[in-house]
Amino acid sequence: MGALRDSIDNIDAAVVHMLAERFKCTQRVGQLKADHALPPADPAREARQIARLRQLAESAKLDPAFAEKLLTFIIAEVIRHHETIARS
Numbered sequence: 534m535g536a537l538r539d540s541i542d543n544i545d546a547a548v549v550h551m552l553a554e555r556f557k558c559t560q561r562v563g564q565l566k567a568d569h570a571l572p573p574a575d576p577a578r579e580a581r582q583i584a585r586l587r588q589l590a591e592s593a594k595l596d597p598a599f600a601e602k603l604l605t606f607i608i609a610e611v612i613r614h615h616e617t618i619a620r621s
């Protein structure tokens with residue numbers, strides 16, 4: 534079980550690093566949107582991302598509903614960041 538937990542810890546670390554990189558990109562998008570007076574959220578883009586992620590999840594044998602919940606949770610945080618940038 535120790536080896537499995539080592540792998541779990543490595544995967545958790547990778548997730549954190551990947552999320553940090555994703556948020557760096559989304560912060561830059563948020564600044565561009567604020568510079569061009571664009572709205573923080575883009576529901577059409579989100580719908581495409583969710584459809585794509587659900588398909589990826591299915592082929593990876595991951596529950597698509599879980600994948601959608603996770604992406605929606607992350608995007609909600611990004612939109613909060615964009616709203617903060619727009620107000621600043």
Ligand SMILES: C=C(O[C@@H]1C=C(C(=O)O)C=C[C@H]1O)C(=O)O
Pocket residue numbers: 559562573574575576578579582607608611612615
């Ligand atoms: C990052 C963007 O802003 C928002 C956040 C998104 C995301 O985290 O992937 C996607 C769409 C937008 O609602 C974007 O428009 O690309």
